[in-house]
Amino acid sequence: MIKYFLNLLEWCKVQLAFIDPSQKNRLFHEGEIWWCSIGLNVGDEVFGKGPQFTRPVLIFKKFTGSSFLGIPLTSKVKSGSWYIPVDALHRHSFLMLHQTRTLGSERLLKKMTNLNREQFGRIRKRFIEFYNS
Secondary structure, X not given: OHHHHHHHXXXXXXXXXXXXXXXXXXXXXXXXXXXXEOOOOOOOOOOOEOOOOEEEEEEEEEEEOOEEEEEEEEOOOOOOOOEEEEEOOOOEEEEEHHHOEEEEHHHEEEEEEEOOHXXXXXXXXXXXXXXXX
């Protein structure tokens, strides 16, 4: 429990130091994968890694100029209907559909890559199947 609280303090420092509210209207598009400071979360929610609590995130649906629906990625081999394999980051990664969440553009740090239309279309189809089942 103490380790969690120490990590929580570190996450608070990151929010103050690295998440820049002036980046609220950062230009981003659906189908892009960005390094995103997703933070220290609770329970089974996926954490960010490293000093800025970052993780690659797919911009799945843009809501406004400053908010979007993001799907985090992992490099660990996963199986199940809630994982989608993606070959976009010079290694095999997996989208974690069950970790999809609304995020603000202030959390976006650096664009990594774009998915091609065909690949993004397959992801959309799997997302709809997953959430309609």
